[in-house]
Amino acid sequence: MNDPENPDLTNDSSWTQLTAPDSHFFHRDTSNILSDFAWNLHASSQSDHHHPHSLRFDTTSRVPSPVTTTTLPSTPSSSSSAAAAALSVAVTDVSTSNNLPANSSSSENPTENSTASAAKAPEPPKEKKMAQKRIRQPRFAFMTKSDVDNLEDGYRWRKYGQKAVKNSPFPRSYYRCTNSRCTVKKRVERSSEDPSIVITTYKGQHCHQTTGFPRGGILTAHDPSSFTSHFHHLPPPLPNPYYYQELLHQLHRDDTSSLRLPQSTTEDEPAFVSSINPPEEGLLGDIVPQTMRNT
DNA sequence: CGTCTTTGACCGGCGC
DNA sequence: GCGCCGGTCAAAGACG
Numbered sequence: 150m151n152d153p154e155n156p157d158l159t160n161d162s163s164w165t166q167l168t169a170p171d172s173h174f175f176h177r178d179t180s181n182i183l184s185d186f187a188w189n190l191h192a193s194s195q196s197d198h199h200h201p202h203s204l205r206f207d208t209t210s211r212v213p214s215p216v217t218t219t220t221l222p223s224t225p226s227s228s229s230s231a232a233a234a235a236l237s238v239a240v241t242d243v244s245t246s247n248n249l250p251a252n253s254s255s256s257e258n259p260t261e262n263s264t265a266s267a268a269k270a271p272e273p274p275k276e277k278k279m280a281q282k283r284i285r286q287p288r289f290a291f292m293t294k295s296d297v298d299n300l301e302d303g304y305r306w307r308k309y310g311q312k313a314v315k316n317s318p319f320p321r322s323y324y325r326c327t328n329s330r331c332t333v334k335k336r337v338e339r340s341s342e343d344p345s346i347v348i349t350t351y352k353g354q355h356c357h358q359t360t361g362f363p364r365g366g367i368l369t370a371h372d373p374s375s376f377t378s379h380f381h382h383l384p385p386p387l388p389n390p391y392y393y394q395e396l397l398h399q400l401h402r403d404d405t406s407s408l409r410l411p412q413s414t415t416e417d418e419p420a421f422v423s424s425i426n427p428p429e430e431g432l433l434g435d436i437v438p439q440t441m442r443n444t
Numbered sequence: 445c446g447t448c449t450t451t452g453a454c455c456g457g458c459g460c
Numbered sequence: 461g462c463g464c465c466g467g468t469c470a471a472a473g474a475c476g
Contacts, residue, residue, distance in 0.1 A: 307447085307448065307449085308448070308449055308450080309449090309467095309468070309469075309470095310450095310451085310467070310468060310469080311449090311450070311451075312465090312466070312467075312468095314465095314466085315464090315465065315466090321466085321467095323466095323467070323468075325468095327447090327448090334467095336467090
């Protein structure tokens with residue numbers, strides 16, 4: 150089929166555009182992106198909520214090693230909720246001269262908006278077009294061992310496309326957030342190497358909080374310490390680039406205690422950054438790369 | 445009836 | 461310039 154050495158991630162041309170070390174991007178907006186999505190890295194929340202640490206980062210390689218994590222329940226049926234264990238995470242931020250403003254939330258994202266509307270827009274100016282061309286959405290991908298393709302992550306997604314992927318027997322599905330103001334998209338595909346692994350790639354940043362789990366899956370999280378229940382208390386997104394980080398941090402600490410929402414997110418980035426715990430201490434540690442922590 | 449999925453067509457980027 | 465491929469659109473159908 151395809152390169153046995155490289156799962157789909159590397160076959161994706163978009164990934165090849167990662168010319169700079171991931172760590173560099175981690176220092177930048179990607180951290181935001183990461184956090185933005187990290188809350189939802191509870192792909193394993195339902196079945197594996199007691200093992201949030203199964204999340205892994207591989208910052209040295211875009212192709213995370215297929216680390217084995219927890220065993221998987223074989224009950225994907227009812228909801229697409231995650232009978233899954235996240236295997237690893239790769240973050241990419243194919244950035245350009247215009248880094249996405251960290252506070253870009255709803256109507257910001259020029260690229261995203263362009264994809265939706267500019268497609269039919271009456272020929273934008275050349276300059277603009279070039280600018281659009283150069284701007285890449287931060288992407289964030291992770292591999293999840295799961296029976297179901299569409300992992301529940303707290304948001305509602307609408308499938309808008311499916312394509313057969315070259316070098317892969319499995320089709321790739323395209324989803325976009327059902328929130329009309331949100332331009333976040335995600336791409337879901339199975340690893341051709343290991344069909345049990347789902348590769349989910351997020352693009353963009355949510356400009357709203359989780360919608361809950363209307364489709365009945367995770368909302369029923371019986372474990373109060375699960376991610377889901379935490380994120381249900383998410384306040385609206387704030388412009389602060391470190392907001393989610395802090396939230397995540399709180400979450401991480403909260404993993405063994407009660408949830409405390411950040412009181413303030415302004416001006417505390419140094420405090421937050423410096424307060425990041427060692428990797429072995431929890432979820433955040435697993436997620437946030439070293440390069441990001443030592444700032 | 446509203447929402448979501450399916451699926452073929454279309455478009456743009458990129459490599460050759 | 462051409463062809464391939466990824467990504468998106470949009471109509472139609474399915475479903476609750």
